Amino acid sequence: MVKFATNLFFILLVYVFQITFTTASDRANSKLARTNNDDLQTCLSSSLPLPIRTIYPCSTLANQNSSQYQCDHFNVNELSSVRGGRISHFPAVIVYATNSNDVQNVVKCATKLNYIVNTRSGGHSYEGYSLGSTYNNIVINMEAINYIRINQYDGTGIFGAGARIGPIYYRTYQYNYTINAGSCAWMGLAGHALGGGQGFLGRLHGLLSDNILEMKAVNAQGELITINKTHEPELYWALRGAGGGLFVIVTEFKIQLVKSPPLVRRFSSTWYPNATKLVMQQYQSLLFDDKISNFSNNLFLFMRVLKTHVAISILYFGIEFDEFNNTISLLLATLPTPNRTKLYEQDWLTFVYKSSGIADGSGDHQQLLLDRLTYPTYHFKAKHLFYDRPISSHNLDKFIDRLASGDGEITMIFLPWDGYLSTIPVDETAFPHRHFKFGIQFTLYPTDEQHEKEQMNWLNQTHVEISILYFGIEFDEFNKTMSLLLATLPTPNRTDLYEQDWLAFVYKVSGIADGSGDYQQLLLDRLAYPTYHFKAKHLFYDRPISSHNLDKFIDRLASGDGQIGMMFIPWDGYLSTVPVDETAFPHRHFKFGIQFTVSPNDEQHEKQQMNWLNRVYLAVYNDSAKHSYINYIDRDTTLIAMSSEAECIDASLGIQTGNHFSIGVKISQRNITLAS
Ligand SMILES: Cc1cc2nc3c(=O)[nH]c(=O)nc-3n(C[C@H](O)[C@H](O)[C@H](O)COP(=O)(O)OP(=O)(O)OC[C@H]3O[C@@H](n4cnc5c(N)ncnc54)[C@H](O)[C@@H]3O)c2cc1C
Incomplete structure (x- = not known):
């Protein structure tokens, strides 16, 4: 099986790279040849039903006064839930698909006319990948394909790829079911599940992608295909954990639901920074200690480290409260008394709602999880690392020192990646990180615009210069x-145009001086x-x-x-x-x-x-x-x-x-x- 999966991975690698190479070279050619998107507009308007929204950013439209196409002066960054100037290109068009048929039609036009297609579901990619990274691409917005159908008899759910996690949590809870997904309620199901999808139930039920039973998807030829264990098994393997935006556009998921926990118990303890190292060491020893590995998968220990404090939370989803109480005792046994502790119980939906960080957990869940019309946006930069052994004492010191030395807010969340999740064989799905014990997510929240500039300064300093030299007379x-x-490029930040005699040119490009001066003296x-x-x-x-x-x-x-x-x-x-x-x-x-x-x-x-x-x-x-x-x-x-x-x-x-x-x-x- 290992060999099969390895070979398959190679095949997929070649497959992906071949596609990338072909489209990249074709794109380079077509980009040069293309001066407008008239062909695309014609193709889309003849193949999509009239009510489908196709928005052409005004900057890409040759004739902005055309009554035939909608044109909007929007900022593409706003389509990404994570802000911060990550996206600097403009798509040729954004199509708001309403069903898989629309997706098929867009893909057919794109293939025929050689456009790159990117798919956006919840827009929660940390770096805005759902909007692509190529000028003049097509973005398919899947938000409207968001149906949720629950089969309470076999405990499965059928979901449109654009459904968001929050409404799914709400609907499934009505039948005492849930999905083992992440904590942010507004992520799109598609991007989240295709990349793995890790959440508080990960130790108990694995990744969300582990519970995908079947998918409907549109391939590069515009065909709607069914993907499961027996139909397209290689895609079934690859789509569970390799990440969104690859291979196909998924339009529908069938997911095995899990029973929602009867109750969530949570104990949180917080210490001031003088205890940071001890607390971090204790967290690691709880995860790596043999005694703890016998703990049931109903337990989930996570830690937040900030400059101002460090906090460990123990979540418990079971009913054997002894297990929960023993873990608290074990955690506190060798640590200084916490500066603050909290212990509470919540029903699953309140917990989901509260941990999505939207508000304080009170309020109308239906209104907030289901009937929401606008979604929060975030302004952060995140990084992530996995660990299969504890961080050494020396490196913890370095880490704490560096954390203290910065100006701004960095949060680190330590999450366990073991339990049931790690009992699934590594080659069972494309998700490659099952053998790690914990992961850290580092998040930087820029204090203000001025600081962000400082932090991203290097990126902005990088400039591209293209020179055209001409030695002829035409x-x-x-x-x-x-x-x-x-x-097809945005207006350059600077242009220069000049003529020189050959010797002045030679002298100048040799980079010795500014091109003036006595050539004989300087060259001879x-x-x-x-x-x-x-x-x-x-x-x-x-x-x-x-x-x-x-x-x-x-x-x-x-x-x-x-x-x-x-x-x-x-x-x-x-x-x-x-x-x-x-x-x-x-x-x-x-x-x-x-x-x-x-x-x-x-x-x-x-x-x-x-x-x-x-x-x-x-x-x-x-x-x-x-x-x-x-x-x-x-x-x-x-x-x-x-x-x-x-x-x-x-x-x-x-x-x-x-x-x-x-x-x-x-x-x-x-x-x-x-x-x-
Ligand atoms: C605030 C926040 C909290 C988060 N919390 C968690 C968490 O608790 N656990 C966790 O595991 N992750 C978490 N994430 C990461 C999140 O799971 C990923 O960013 C995920 O890709 C978001 O999915 P999306 O559909 O919202 O994103 P999008 O930006 O719409 O898409 C992400 C990627 O998937 C592709 N894609 C989208 N739709 C499709 C489709 N239908 N078919 C094929 N490809 C598609 C896109 O092209 C893009 O490459 C969080 C992200 C944010 C911003």
């Missing part, structure tokens, strides 16, 4: 290329030569970098402290018409190359910055880009020569960088784990 050619470049009669302090790497490409790798690359570029420059240079034209075997120069069949350069700030930062350079470099290192230009030789040959090694390094770096576990990284992690 200026039309030059002007057309400029128009083509700018046609020079007595001293400049020295440089940088580390460079180089890669050639024979096809475009995939969208997935571009995302990785931009993320990693943003994560460092210092300055990395990347120069993309074409290697085609006459150069590539010379037969490859005409001279010893071996790189004539590539389309472009990238030179990466880091100029270390100072000696102390150098090592750190070299690592960062490698991480950025590996993000776009792949089968099409294993060659480096001999004149830019670099001694890190292990990175270039050993592709499997590079994959491992890439995977481990993916883990270090934390937040975005791409499917590629998950797969590599899994392969390493299975191989070892």
Whole structure:
């Protein structure tokens, strides 16, 4: 089974990457050729029923006065529940689908006209992935496909993919059932379940994805397919835990419901920061101690660590209260007396409502969980890590020190990932993290706009510059290329246009000075030569970098402290018409190359910055880009020569960088784990 799953993972990897490569290269071409979305508007208006809302952001519409299409001057960021300037592109259109037929029709238009499609259900992706990351994509909003049907006789539920978790909690509770999902009531079922879906019942019933019995979904050909254990078993395996936005668009889920707990008991104890280390150690020893592993899965211990306090909560979903009381005694046995404790019981729905953090738990559940018309938005940046052993005392010290040293609010929530969840074999579904004991979610709430800027500053500083050089005399050619470049891009923040004689140009691009000066003296009669302090790497490409790798690359570029420059240079034209075997120069069949350069700030930062350079470099290192230009030789040959090694390094770096576990990284992690 392990072997089967591993092979399957490889097949899926190839499948995903093939799709990505094809669409990326096609997109690059079509993006250049496309000057408006008229073809898309025509296709959608002829294939969708009239009442379907199709909103074209005004900025993407050539004719904004057309009465045929709705155009809205909205901010796309508002479609994401997590705010903070994560999205800077505009989709070509947002379609508000009402059933799977609408989804099929949109996908058919997209496939025919070569558009990228992204699906949004609850909009709770931490980084706004449901809106995609490509300019001029199609977003299908699934919010209206939100039906909830409960079969109280066999304890199953049929849900539209756009249903939100809160209403599902409310409806199922009417029949003494529930779903084993996460705590935020407003997440969409689709994104949540496809990525796993972990919540307070995780130790008792596993992940939400473990209880998916069947799905209806639209594939890339626009066909509606049924996915379960026997129909499309590979997709059934992959869709349970690999994450949303891959393979197909799910329109409906059939889920095995679980009995709602008769009552929830909760004990919370809070300490001031002088006890933080002791409390963290005690939490870890409770999780890793053999005695505790005999505790029933009705228990769920979680911890919140902030600068101002640390709190451990024990939840109990069973009826053997001795078990609950013993755990409290065990927790407090070796710790200083807490500064505050709380003990209370709640019915399941009140608990769900209260833990979703909307309000204080009083109020009309029906109105708040079911009939809600607007949803809260969040302003945070989150990261996550899994652990299979306790954090060492030394690292706890470092962690507490660093937590105290910052200005702002960071919350860390420690959640157990063991219990029933970890008894399901790792290869049973695509969810790859079952062998961990606990996870930490780190959340930063920027204090205000000014601080956020500081925190995200590096990202904003990164700028992209595209230069077009023209050596001919047909200026039309030059002007057309400029128009083509700018046609589908947002207005640049700066443009420069100038003419120079050849020598001035040569002098200026050599980067010695600002281009003025005595060329003879500076180019010919020079007595001293400049020295440089940088580390460079180089890669050639024979096809475009995939969208997935571009995302990785931009993320990693943003994560460092210092300055990395990347120069993309074409290697085609006459150069590539010379037969490859005409001279010893071996790189004539590539389309472009990238030179990466880091100029270390100072000696102390150098090592750190070299690592960062490698991480950025590996993000776009792949089968099409294993060659480096001999004149830019670099001694890190292990990175270039050993592709499997590079994959491992890439995977481990993916883990270090934390937040975005791409499917590629998950797969590599899994392969390493299975191989070892
Ligand atoms: C405040 C908050 C609290 C959270 N709490 C928890 C928690 O307790 N436990 C937990 O496990 N997670 C939690 N999450 C994370 C959440 O589970 C994920 O972000 C999840 O992807 C959100 O699903 P969505 O449908 O709302 O998101 P969306 O942003 O709509 O989609 C997320 C991803 O799924 C894809 N997708 C959406 N719909 C479909 C579809 N129909 N078919 C195929 N792909 C689709 C999107 O393209 C995107 O890539 C929380 C997130 C937030 C913001």
